[in-house]
Amino acid sequence: MAKTAGKDRTIVAIAIVSIILVVVMGITSMQRERITTIERWIGNVFAPVQNFVMTVTNTIGGEVASIIDIKNIKVENEVLSQRVNQLEKEMVVLRLKKDELEELRGLKHALNYLYESADGNPIVANITAKDPGNWFDTFTVNAGKKHGVEKNSIVVNAKGLVGRVYETGDTWAKVVSIIDNNSSVSFQVLRDARAQGILTGSITNEISGYLFDHLFEIVVGDKLVTSGLGLYPEGIIIGEVTEVHTSKSKLLKTISIEPAVNFNRLTKVLIVTPNNSHQLQEE
């Protein structure tokens, strides 16, 4: 008798814990305004350790890679110096255009034309750890509330859009990348801003999407940028079109894209706090 009672007790305990976990799951599955103190503390303990290990592995990995790649570095050096020359020439032209643009912007402001711009002080952060599971694509960075990171801040790197901040702790923040299967981005084609659509990530870390206007002739190699609808400000590079499919009924044009950011080799990101346009709308 005693033995069966003991057995029952473990099963009951497992059942109770399961139910509690399911309830907690239900409560926490939505994006929350604030995280609990316990979570904050666990995060505060783990973040510095992970940051340290990540830095060490990245340094070692980088050193090893550079020793192996020493032949390629020479070739790369030549290519890059040519590119610098080319870019310097372009820069002169762009500087002239920039002056003109600033003048026009001043004019726009003077005419009381409402315009949005991303806030001026991006925060540089290192990636401290990446989700070991294969279901979601989240990672943590070593900047948090103390540094001014807010929920839904935009995360970019030099190449393009990376993702958005999901939750923030004191000195760390959870970031959901755009290749996660639950994130979607509204885009426009760089060469024609009227062609817009929506991209979503997937479980296999590929981004695909569709165009609102199925008649638009999108081609492989077209560059896509954010359209400014929704969370992300306008004009951040997302990636390049690699495939175009037209459905049989020809009413939907789906595309696959190659993101501009290499998510496997990501170590540093820039966090831009949300712009004030939302507040303007609320007022």
Next chain:
Amino acid sequence: MKNLIIGIIIVGNFIMQSTALHNLSFLGVLPNTTLIIIITFAVHFGKNKGAVIGVIAGLIQDVIFGRAIGLNALAYMLTGYFIGMMSQKIIKENIITPILLTAISTILNACINLFFIYFLGFTTEVLLLFRKSIIVEMPYNLVLSIPIYIYLTKLINSKIMKKEYY
């Protein structure tokens, strides 16, 4: 002493898995070393300890990365419990044991995750998920399960684990 060492292994594994192990990802898939460690402990310590270790390991992962807290905790707890239940009926010294158990629990884990991810309203592509977790992740887990199992078995049977307290 035993609990302390188990704790250190679980936490250490989590830190390594989320940082250094990313350099070993294959086709964008990481091996689930947490799962292998939970299996090994459940085999040696039985279902109750297996379930507790599973909950703790899962909760750490959920709090740091999770979109819904409790998902991994539940999956790992049930895995630990079921493997622990089987532990009385299997030969622990056989090399086939970790391979077979890892295969079973990878599938079990994928099913539990899939079930809840679906009901929590996250988007899922069932076929893609299965392709990823069964075809790519499982062989990777199986290969890694052998050294981890052998090493941890040695550690568990060593004297240091049997000491009460220092």
